[in-house]
Amino acid sequence: MHVIIVGAGDVGQAIASNLEDSHDVVVIDRNQEIVEELTYSMDVLALHGDGTELKTLQAADVEEASLVIACTDNDEVNVVVCGAVKTASNAFTIARVRRRTLLETWEGSQGAFGVDFMVCTDLLTARTIFRISGLPATQDVDTFVGGLVRMAEFEINAESPVVDMTVQEADCYDSMTFAGIFRDDEMIVATGDTVIRAGDRVVVIGSPGSVVDFAEDVATLDTDDADEVVIVGASEIGFQAAREFEEHGYRPRLIEQDHDRAREVAEALPNTLVMESDATDAEFLAREHIDEANVVIAALDGDEKNLLVSLLARRLGVDRTVAVIENLQYAELFETVGIDVAINPREETAEEIVRFTRAGHTEKVAMLEHDRAEVIEFEVNDSSVLAGETIVEAMNDLPDGVVIGAISRGGDLVTPRGETMIYPGDHIVVFVDADVLDEVVETM
Structure with missing residues (x-):
């Protein structure tokens, strides 16, 4: 597939890196130095x-071109790119924007501006923040098959009861x-004999109920006050995160120092308690019992500010901290x-x-650990090498680095075991080492 990417910033380069081995990729940018480097x-x-x-x-x-992706840092430029493409091509166009109001305008008249997907x-x-905040100890979480299947990555600390257990010993969950x-720096495909160590980040796939049970078992946090959410910063991400929590029945607290912005978001968020203060004021935080929060989300405009707020919250005794970072290179430093958890908007x-580049192959994709592995959902068709085979037989047709995590059949969840049969029409959720991803996608 011939793919054109306009904008070679962090987003554009991440997409190009993912596609370069399997597609004909052209990257356009105004910066000559970046072009030479690429x-x-x-x-x-x-x-x-x-x-x-x-x-x-x-x-x-x-x-x-079959696909044109406009992902510069300017919303209007991205929309204009898509419009220009439509004058010369039938390519599918994707525009990246930051403003939700622009998205809502496009949704009101899909196909407007020459944009096929926004x-x-x-x-x-904001939605990623909400998903991750809902489970203790999670590094990443996503849903598949319309919510029937959940994938989650958990960090295992030294006090966790599964430390030094084999996967077979820890696997007491039905689904x-x-x-x-x-x-x-190592990625290990889990087998029954794999030993779970302190500091490991374990990826599990299954029913939402079983994943929640596992979260509560491995975490050493008190989950009774899971509704206690504090968001620091009424940036657009902070505002959207508060709205996500509101829409799911939470009543979050939001701290914003700017008077006008605090008033604006207070009027727009009826179920959020907006507090006008400096989030680095330790006396204010103590007076408002921020230390009792289940999670503090740092969503200020600036990585350094978010790091400072997160460290202060941790010092006060907050169970869990989530920080938004613009510079992806800071992710490992933060953690x-x-x-x-450090969340990078460009990576999301x-x-x-x-x-979208997997159209015809996969239904959904989730990247893990900065794309060291992926979890993908696909529908088995009659021509798939897996159709009509058991899990054991299917694994012989797949390269090392693959685990079949869940199967949806007719709307019901099937937990894969060695003798489980795979049929055409099944939706399968698979964990894949990024090194063999292209081979696996073609096999499916």
Whole structure:
């Protein structure tokens, strides 16, 4: 497939990196230095130019493109790129935007602006924050098959009861599969003999109920006050996160220092308690009993501010901290110094866009550990090598680095075991090592 990516920032480069081995990729950017760097670092055609100009798109063979992704840091530019593409091509267009109001305008008239699909970075990030905040000890969480299946990644601390158990010993859940383990820089495909160590990040796939049970068993946190949520910063992400919590029945607290912004969000969020204060004021935090919160979410405009707030919350005794980071290089640093989860909006956007490149192969994609592994959902068709085989037989047709985590059959969840048969029409959720992903997608 011929794919054109306009914008070679963090999002564009993440998408290009994911697609370069399996597609014909052209990347357009106005920055000559970035273009030169991509020419030598990736197997893509990097062009210097303006993606809103037809001559630049023609130089990228837009007439032959199947997909054009506009992911610069400017919402209006991305919309114009998609409109320009439609004058010269029938390519499917994706625009990345930050403003939810623009998304809502497009949703009111889908196909407007020449955009076939629109991805709102701030809304995606807010929804990720909500999903992760709902389970103790989670590093990542996502749902598949319309919510029937949940995938979650948990960090195992030294006090967790599953430490030093084998997967077989820890597996006491009726509808859950241990898929993989990240240990330092190593990715381990889970087998019955795999031993779970302190510090491991364990990926499980199964029914939402079983995953919640596992979360409560492995976490050493008090989950009785799971509704106590504090959001620091009424940035667009902070505001959207509060709205997500409200829509799911929570009554979060939101701290914002700017008077006008605090008033604005207070009027827009009737079930959120908005407090006007400096979130680094220790006396204020103590007076408002922030230490009793189940989770504190740092969503200020600035990585350093979010790090400071998260560390202060941790010092006060908050069980769990989630921080928004703009610089992906800070992710490991944040988690190393004790921040439970660092969420990068650009990475969330790249993940959402990448799933469109798998059209015809997969239903949904979730990237783990900065794309060291993926969890994918696909529907088995008559031509699939897995159709009519048991799990044991199917694994012989797949490369090492694959675990079948769950099967949906006719709307019912089937927990895969060795003799479980796979039939056409089944929806299968699979954990895959990124090194063998392309081979697996083609096999499916």
